[in-house]
Amino acid sequence: MFSVLISEFEYNLLFRIILLFVIGATIGSFLNVVIYRLPIILMRKWRAESYETLGLDYVKNDEFPSKFNLLVPQSGCLSCHQAIPFWANIPIIGFLLVRGKCVKCAIKIPVAYLFIEIVTAILFAYSGYITSDILLLFAELVFISFILCLIMIDYHTFYLPDELTLLLLWLGLLFNLHGLISGSLVSALVGAAFGYAILWLVYWLFRLITRREGLGYGDFKFLAALLAWVGISGLIPILFIAPLLGIVYFVIAYLKGKVSLHKAVPFGPFLGIAAIMVLFFGKTFLIPLPI
Ligand SMILES: [Zn+2]
Numbered sequence: 686m687f688s689v690l691i692s693e694f695e696y697n698l699l700f701r702i703i704l705l706f707v708i709g710a711t712i713g714s715f716l717n718v719v720i721y722r723l724p725i726i727l728m729r730k731w732r733a734e735s736y737e738t739l740g741l742d743y744v745k746n747d748e749f750p751s752k753f754n755l756l757v758p759q760s761g762c763l764s765c766h767q768a769i770p771f772w773a774n775i776p777i778i779g780f781l782l783v784r785g786k787c788v789k790c791a792i793k794i795p796v797a798y799l800f801i802e803i804v805t806a807i808l809f810a811y812s813g814y815i816t817s818d819i820l821l822l823f824a825e826l827v828f829i830s831f832i833l834c835l836i837m838i839d840y841h842t843f844y845l846p847d848e849l850t851l852l853l854l855w856l857g858l859l860f861n862l863h864g865l866i867s868g869s870l871v872s873a874l875v876g877a878a879f880g881y882a883i884l885w886l887v888y889w890l891f892r893l894i895t896r897r898e899g900l901g902y903g904d905f906k907f908l909a910a911l912l913a914w915v916g917i918s919g920l921i922p923i924l925f926i927a928p929l930l931g932i933v934y935f936v937i938a939y940l941k942g943k944v945s946l947h948k949a950v951p952f953g954p955f956l957g958i959a960a961i962m963v964l965f966f967g968k969t970f971l972i973p974l975p976i
Pocket of ligand 1: 762763764765766767787788789790791792
């Protein structure tokens with residue numbers, strides 16, 4: 686039975702794409718939980734640590750229950766905190782069934798939830814379209830999931846948590862022990878080191894010249910992690926695509942009056958999108974390097 690499934694998965698393209706679309710939507714639903722809860726969990730942790738350092742008793746200052754992690758409490762409405770019926774929790778379909786509103790209090794559910802589920806599903810399905818190698822696919826799905834979380838968390842909070850960037854970095858090196866994605870471990874290692882170093886350099890040059898902060902340390906770690914996956918040959922394409930996407934986004938958002946010259950735009954999302962493009966279409970525009 687299991688071997689039939691595996692061979693079906695490897696040789697039946699349509700089956701693979703549909704299965705990965707469903708898995709993607711489900712994982713996307715979990716990514717939403719991470720995107721929404723991780724910043725709250727971290728904020729609490731830092732607050733508790735600060736209190737401890739100051740020798741004070743911890744005082745909770747948010748409206749969430751004391752026990753709050755990625756699994757507990759059950760997902761509920763952000764407004765009325767009522768539990769969500771199981772059918773409304775079905776990825777993509779649930780959102781459409783409740784027409785994007787809480788069934789209890791009718792408050793609008795952010796459309797970003799649906800967006801992440803659909804994007805994850807499409808990216809998973811596309812991965813299955815370009816490869817049938819199970820280990821490679823698994824690695825790609827892990828990579829994509831982390832990137833999506835980091836993109837959204839950076840977009841919402843201007844923060845790229847070490848808990849995700851550093852874990853992503855180590856996972857990239859592990860998956861590339863035999864060069865699964867990067868071609869070689871050396872390429873992944875050198876990529877990680879150069880990725881960090883180059884943005885660090887840009888940061889300090891920008892800071893010395895303009896006396897302003899453009900990037901953050903989270904961006905350095907994120908780029909290091911991304912290159913630990915795609916290897917050093919991804920450096921130039923990512924550093925070319927990401928700012929380009931950033932500029933296009935900024936111009937559009939500026940014309941719509943959503944950003945101003947004094948308001949920063951997070952850079953992480955563009956690094957993340959560029960890395961996914963390199964992952965999928967890398968061979969088309971990767972510049973061969975001697976490593
Ligand atoms: Zn509600």
